[in-house]
Amino acid sequence: xxxxxxxxxxxxxxxxxxxxxxxxxxxxxxxxxxxxxxxxxxxxxxxxxxxxxxxxxxxxxxxxxxxxxxxxxxxxxxxxxxxxxxxxxxxxxxxxxxxxxxxxxxxxxxxxxxxxxxxxxxxxxxxxxxxxxxxxxxxxxxxxxxxxxxxxxxxxxxxxxxxxxxxxxxxxxxxxxxxxxxxxxxxxxxxxxxxxxxxxxxxxxxxxxxxxxxxxxxxxxxxxxxxxxxxxxxxxxxxxxxxxxxxxxxxxxxxxxxxxxxxxxxxxxxxxxxxxxxxxxxxxxxxxxxxxxxxxxxxxxxxxxxxxx
Amino acid sequence: xxxxxxxxxxxxxxxxxxxxxxxxxxxxxxxxxxxxxxxxxxxxxxxxxxxxxxxxxxxxxxxxxxxxxxxxxxxxxxxxxxxxxxxxxxxxxxxxxxxxxxxxxxxxxxxxxxxxxxxxxxxxxxxxxxxxxxxxxxxxxxxxxxxxxxxxxxxxxxxxxxxxxxxxxxxxxxxxxxxxxxxxxxxxxxxxxxxxxxxxxxxxxxxxxxxxxxxxxxxxxxxxxxxxxxxxxxxxxxxxxxxxxxxx
Numbered sequence: 001x002x003x004x005x006x007x008x009x010x011x012x013x014x015x016x017x018x019x020x021x022x023x024x025x026x027x028x029x030x031x032x033x034x035x036x037x038x039x040x041x042x043x044x045x046x047x048x049x050x051x052x053x054x055x056x057x058x059x060x061x062x063x064x065x066x067x068x069x070x071x072x073x074x075x076x077x078x079x080x081x082x083x084x085x086x087x088x089x090x091x092x093x094x095x096x097x098x099x100x101x102x103x104x105x106x107x108x109x110x111x112x113x114x115x116x117x118x119x120x121x122x123x124x125x126x127x128x129x130x131x132x133x134x135x136x137x138x139x140x141x142x143x144x145x146x147x148x149x150x151x152x153x154x155x156x157x158x159x160x161x162x163x164x165x166x167x168x169x170x171x172x173x174x175x176x177x178x179x180x181x182x183x184x185x186x187x188x189x190x191x192x193x194x195x196x197x198x199x200x201x202x203x204x205x206x207x208x209x210x211x212x213x214x215x216x217x218x219x220x221x222x223x224x225x226x227x228x229x230x231x232x233x234x235x236x237x238x239x240x241x242x243x244x245x246x247x248x249x250x251x252x253x254x255x256x257x258x259x260x261x262x263x264x265x266x267x268x269x270x271x272x273x274x275x276x277x278x279x280x281x282x283x284x285x286x287x288x289x290x291x292x293x294x295x296x297x298x299x300x301x302x303x304x305x306x307x308x309x
Numbered sequence: 310x311x312x313x314x315x316x317x318x319x320x321x322x323x324x325x326x327x328x329x330x331x332x333x334x335x336x337x338x339x340x341x342x343x344x345x346x347x348x349x350x351x352x353x354x355x356x357x358x359x360x361x362x363x364x365x366x367x368x369x370x371x372x373x374x375x376x377x378x379x380x381x382x383x384x385x386x387x388x389x390x391x392x393x394x395x396x397x398x399x400x401x402x403x404x405x406x407x408x409x410x411x412x413x414x415x416x417x418x419x420x421x422x423x424x425x426x427x428x429x430x431x432x433x434x435x436x437x438x439x440x441x442x443x444x445x446x447x448x449x450x451x452x453x454x455x456x457x458x459x460x461x462x463x464x465x466x467x468x469x470x471x472x473x474x475x476x477x478x479x480x481x482x483x484x485x486x487x488x489x490x491x492x493x494x495x496x497x498x499x500x501x502x503x504x505x506x507x508x509x510x511x512x513x514x515x516x517x518x519x520x521x522x523x524x525x526x527x528x529x530x531x532x533x534x535x536x537x538x539x540x541x542x543x544x545x546x547x548x549x550x551x552x553x554x555x556x557x
Binding site: 069071094098100102103104110122126127129130133138173174175176179180181220263273274275282288289293294295304305308 | 436448524529
């Protein structure tokens with residue numbers, strides 16, 4: 001079985017998500033090729049060639065692929081699929097944008113955010129924000145799959161796959177990139193972070209959020225997250241949101257500060273290895289999933305914790 | 310500009326879902342159902358476009374059982390003009406939904422289709438993108454802000470790491486994310502008015518679309534539960550526990 005993995009990158013660096021998708025893809029079939037589509041992405045293609053278990057890297061380079069728009073990726077990938085049984089892509093905003101477009105063109109029902117490959121036609125995926133887990137069998141000849149990165153370990157490095165080039169599709173497309181407005185941060189990305197400190201509505205203001213959460217995150221070298229309640233109240237940007245409607249995370253350490261633990265938040269973080277909850281309400285549902293719970297005033301306890309680490 | 314808004318009837322987002330003991334699915338009997346929250350945001354955005362004089366007509370479409378008519382009524386009460394119910398008791402997968410919507414687009418010729426980015430039941434996040442592919446229209450997914458710009462539509466998208474702006478040639482597909490707007494509650498007079506608005510009833514067969522599923526559910530199970538750990542007395546005890554566990 002041959003499978004095409006679409007690499008996630010920003011034309012300069014290959015995202016860790018790609019090596020995780022390779023792990024999932026290798027459970028599907030033994031011939032795993034990685035497609036690097038971008039503009040000036042030679043270094044990314046070279047990095048992808050080093051992922052262990054990759055048969056070859058297909059590198060398509062051109063202006064139309066700079067932002068990996070869904071329209072251009074559809075034009076590139078759909079014809080390539082004649083040679084593959086499946087296409088795997090990370091369930092990031094990029095992957096989610098592209099994959100269904102390819103699936104519809106192939107007349108295939110996509111499998112979204114799989115967390116397990118049972119056999120080449122049977123997969124496991126969470127539904128209802130992870131409150132139920134569905135095992136599903138696909139009767140389609142080709143599979144289009146997005147992969148939840150937190151569910152698979154990254155494939156090792158040390159490979160030396162060959163790199164071949166492919167032509168970028170010619171534009172113009174009916175969608176045109178205008179601009180990016182990326183949040184600049186030295187912190188690890190939420191979905192890739194080993195440690196996360198998240199704040200909830202109990203922080204009370206955006207200033208307090210910064211004052212209490214950030215020093216602890218700095219001390220731990222952690223990414224910063226937030227509950228939807230904190231985001232809705234304007235204490236933290238949406239990009240921080242952990243939960244059903246935000247990001248799904250599974251770090252080694254998750255520290256929930258002033259988060260009550262609504263179902264929708266738990267759905268996004270309950271696969272974390274160690275969960276710490278700090279909340280003054282001892283009845284808060286977050287304590288039902290926390291390994292270590294501290295019933296305390298967060299404005300006292302968190303600075304103290306920051307100091308003692 | 311004519312706007313088409315597909316809406317889905319799903320289990321209410323406040324309901325705690327229960328997996329059926331026979332593992333065939335989730336228990337939907339006697340459970341409160343509502344409009345998919347992301348679809349409410351789509352309807353709200355369409356209504357705001359109409360209030361701003363950008364949209365001229367809003368058509369709402371739902372695919373589902375007879376009760377999906379209530380979901381359409383909710384959208385009509387929020388300000389949509391008329392509805393289409395494609396009635397079926399079958400489970401319709403996103404690919405088939407997109408095919409049916411493509412037929413509706415063929416009949417209605419909207420300039421813009423606004424959909425929720427995903428439904429909170431199957432969490433697929435596929436329909437809008439699939440519809441865009443079937444129609445060969447451009448797509449602006451996970452919208453944070455949309456703005457008409459001559460014959461084009463500027464869409465600011467929520468992407469990992471920040472925001473991205475794209476310009477789409479109309480007609481186009483937009484899928485909405487949470488921060489786009491805060492949906493209104495329908496007022497009583499508007500709920501009364503909505504009862505008089507037209508809802509046309511159709512069937513998948515009438516559109517000639519094969520909705521037979523491509524996926525078979527093998528089983529649906531409860532997620533692995535996580536048991537509560539221990540409460541610690543104070544910060545010092547917490548630090549000690551974390552050190553023992555090798556977490557810090």
